Amino acid sequence: MFSVDGRTLRLEDVRQVAEERVEVAVDEAAMRRAWDAWRLVTDLSARREIYGRTTGVGANRDLTIDEDSSPEHGRRLLRSHAGGAGPLLPPAHVRAMMLVRLNQLAAGGSGVHPRLLTALASALTSGALPRVHTFGAIGTGDLTVLAETGLTLAGERPWAVGHLPPVPMDTSDALAFMSSNASTLAEAVLACLALERLLRASHVVTALSYVVLGGSPEAYATAVHAAKPHPGQVWCAAEMRRLLGMVGTPPPGRRIQDPYGLRAFPQVQGPALDALAYLRSVLTVEVNASAENPMVSLAAGDVFHHAHFHTAYLATALDQARATTHHVAELSAARLGDLVEPSFTDLPAFLADGPPGSSGVMILEYVAHDALAMLRQAALPVTLGTAVVSRGVEDHASFSTQAARQAVAAADAYRQVLACELVAAVRALRMRPADLLDSPVRDAYDLADATLDHSTADRPFSEDLTKAAALLDALADI
Numbered sequence: 001m002f003s004v005d006g007r008t009l010r011l012e013d014v015r016q017v018a019e020e021r022v023e024v025a026v027d028e029a030a031m032r033r034a035w036d037a038w039r040l041v042t043d044l045s046a047r048r049e050i051y052g053r054t055t056g057v058g059a060n061r062d063l064t065i066d067e068d069s070s071p072e073h074g075r076r077l078l079r080s081h082a083g084g085a086g087p088l089l090p091p092a093h094v095r096a097m098m099l100v101r102l103n104q105l106a107a108g109g110s111g112v113h114p115r116l117l118t119a120l121a122s123a124l125t126s127g128a129l130p131r132v133h134t135f136g137a138i139g140t141g142d143l144t145v146l147a148e149t150g151l152t153l154a155g156e157r158p159w160a161v162g163h164l165p166p167v168p169m170d171t172s173d174a175l176a177f178m179s180s181n182a183s184t185l186a187e188a189v190l191a192c193l194a195l196e197r198l199l200r201a202s203h204v205v206t207a208l209s210y211v212v213l214g215g216s217p218e219a220y221a222t223a224v225h226a227a228k229p230h231p232g233q234v235w236c237a238a239e240m241r242r243l244l245g246m247v248g249t250p251p252p253g254r255r256i257q258d259p260y261g262l263r264a265f266p267q268v269q270g271p272a273l274d275a276l277a278y279l280r281s282v283l284t285v286e287v288n289a290s291a292e293n294p295m296v297s298l299a300a301g302d303v304f305h306h307a308h309f310h311t312a313y314l315a316t317a318l319d320q321a322r323a324t325t326h327h328v329a330e331l332s333a334a335r336l337g338d339l340v341e342p343s344f345t346d347l348p349a350f351l352a353d354g355p356p357g358s359s360g361v362m363i364l365e366y367v368a369h370d371a372l373a374m375l376r377q378a379a380l381p382v383t384l385g386t387a388v389v390s391r392g393v394e395d396h397a398s399f400s401t402q403a404a405r406q407a408v409a410a411a412d413a414y415r416q417v418l419a420c421e422l423v424a425a426v427r428a429l430r431m432r433p434a435d436l437l438d439s440p441v442r443d444a445y446d447l448a449d450a451t452l453d454h455s456t457a458d459r460p461f462s463e464d465l466t467k468a469a470a471l472l473d474a475l476a477d478i
Contacts, residue, residue: 004099004121006030006106009287011280014189017124018096024124026106026117033108034117037296041111042172044303051294051305053172061393065171074174078151081178084133084144088160089183094129096186097145100287101177108298109290110176119153119167128162132183138387139398141309142183150177179292181311184401185283188318191407192279195325198414199272200476202328203236205418206265207243207441208425208448209335211434213344215262216253217246225266232277233270240266243478245439259344261335268331272324279317286314311400312383318403319381322410326372326379329417333368339424340365351427353456361427363461364420371416378410419468422475423461426452444478447471 002017005027016022026034045053055061057077065073089097102120105112123129130152136144150173151157155166169177209215218224220237244250257263290296291308338344340351340361352360382399389397426448436442451471452464 001025003027004030004103004106006033006103006108007288009100009103011189011193011283011287014096014099014186014287015193017099018092018186018190021127022124024099024102024121026102026121030106030108031114031117033298034105034110034112034114036298037108037111038113038172040298040301041176041296041303045172050303051175053175057175072171074169074171075154075156077174078147078154078169078178079156081143081147082151082157084136084148086134089132089134089145091129091161092190093183093187094132094160095124096190097132097142097183098124098149100186100189101146101149101180101182103287104180104182104289104291105177107288107290109295110179110292111296111303112173112176113168113170115167116153116169116173116177119164123153123162123164126162126164128164129160131157131160137181137184137401138389139181139184139311139315139400139402140394141179142181142401143178145183146178146180150174176292179309181286181291181309181314181400184311184314184404185286187408188279188314188400188404189283189287191318191404191411192276192283192321194411195321195407195414196276196280197473197476198411198418199269199276199325199328201472202269202332202418203239203243204441204444204475204478205332205422205425205472206262206335207240208429208444209339209421210240210244210262211436211441212425212428212432213258213262213335213338214254216255216258217241217244217250218253219258219263220244220246220266230270230274232273233266235273236266236269243440243444245437245441259334259338261331261338265331268327272321272328275317275320275324279321282313282317286311310396311398315383315398315400315403318400318407319383322379322403322407323381325410325414326375329372329375329414332417332421333365333372336365336368336421336424339421339428345428345432347428347431351424351431351456352458353431354458358458360456360458361424361461364424364465367461367465368417368420371413371420375410375413375417378406378413380406382406415469415472416465418472419465422448422468422471423452423464427456430454431456440478444475447474447478 350360352358387397
C-alpha cells in the first residue's frame with residue numbers, strides 16, 4: 001500500500017503509481033488535516049467573502065453568489081470549465097495527475113470535503129481513469145483537466161476505464177478541486193525522470209565512443225575540474241573516470257586534443273545535470289505544496305488569496321532543462337560524425353564492411369540529425385510568451401504546461417540521438433576490439449553486444465535503433 005501524506009511525495013513515487021497498479025490510501029494525519037480545513041473554510045465562508053465559494057471567478061470575482069443559486073454554483077463552475085480539447089491524455093499521465101492532486105489535497109490547504117481524497121485514492125487503487133483532454137491550460141492552473149476529472153467523480157461524465165460511485169461535489173468543492181497544476185506537474189515529473197535517466201545513459205554511450213576514438217584522459221582529470229568546480233561538470237568527469245576505469249595515470253590518447261564531443265563533454269553535460277537537479281528540486285516542492293487559491297491555513301486559522309497557481313519556477317526550470325539537453329544531444333551527434341570518419345577511428349568510412357561503396361551506418365547521421373532538429377524545436381523557450389485573459393484580470397501566464405509537454409518531446413528525441421551513437425559505437429568496437437579492462441564500460445559493451453544485431457552487411461537499422469533506445473534505461477544503471 002502506498003500512503004499519501006501531503007508532505008513527502010517523491011518523483012519516483014509518482015512514476016511508480018503512474019506505471020503500476022498500486023493500492024493507494026490517505027495517511028490518517030493528512031485526513032484529519034483535510035477535515036479540519038473543510039470545517040474552517042465552511043465556517044469562514046458563512047462570515048466573509050471567499051473567492052470561488054461566495055463569489056464568481058476570474059473577472060467575475062467581484063460578483064457575489066446569492067443564496068438561491070449557491071447550491072448549484074460549484075456544479076456550474078465545473079461544467080463551464082470542463083472544456084478541454086484535443087486527444088485524451090495517456091493513462092500514465094492521468095494516473096500521475098490524480099496522485100499529485102491527491103497529495104496536494106492531503107497537504108490540507110484546499111478545504112475540499114475529505115470524501116474527494118477518498119475518491120481519488122479509490123480510483124487509483126481500482127484503476128479507474130477519467131476521460132480528460134490535452135489542451136486547455138497555460139500554466140496558471142489545469143482547469144479543464146481537473147474540471148473534467150471533478151465531473152467524472154461527480155457522475156456527470158463517463159469514465160474512460162473502470163467506474164466509481166458518484167461523489168457529491170458541492171459549491172465549496174468545485175474551485176478548491178480545480179485550483180491546481182497537477183496535470184502539468186505530473187507530465188513534468190515523468191519528463192524529468194526520463195531526462196535524468198538519459199543523461200546517466202549518455203555517460204555510458206560517450207565512454208564507448210571514447211574507447212573507439214582513442215580519447216585523451218586529460219579532459220576528465222580531477223585536477224582539471226577542481227579548477228572550475230561546477231557540480232554537474234565535476235560529477236560528469238568523475239563518472240567518465242569511473243566508467244573507463246581511470247586509476248593512477250591512465251594511458252594517453254591518440255591526439256593531444258580531442259574533438260569537442262569528447263573533450264568538452266563535462267563542460268556541456270554539466271549544465272544539463274545541474275538543470276535537471278534544479279528541476280527535481282522545484283518539482284519536489286510543487287507536488288507537496290498547498291498551492292490552492294484561496295489557500296486554507298490551519299496554522300493561521302484563516303483563508304488567503306494569492307498567486308501560487310502561477311508556475312514561473314516550473315516553466316523556467318523546464319526551459320533550462322530542455323535547452324541544456326539540446327546542447328548535450330548536439331555533442332552526441334558530433335561524436336557520431338567522428339565515429340564514421342576514418343581519420344578518427346582507423347576504420348572504414350561509415351564503418352562499412354563490404355564491397356567498395358558500401359554505406360555501413362551512413363544513414364544513422366540522418367536519423368540523428370532529424371531527431372536533433374525535433375529536439376531543437378522542443379527546446380525553444382516557452383517563457384518568452386505570455387497571455388492576457390479573463391477581461392485583463394489575469395494578465396500573465398508561465399506556459400509551464402507547454403514547457404512540460406515539450407520536455408516529453410525533448411526526451412523522446414534525445415533518446416533517438418543517443419541510440420544512433422550507441423549503435424555506431426558498438427559496431428566500431430566489434431570491428432576493432434579494444435581492451436576495455438575490467439571496468440563498467442566493459443559491462444556496457446557486453447550488454448549492448450548481446451542485444452544488437454551482429455551483421456555488418458548493408459541492411460536496415462530500424463530494429464537496431466529500437467533495441468538501442470530501449471537499452472539506454474539499462475545502461476543508465478551501470
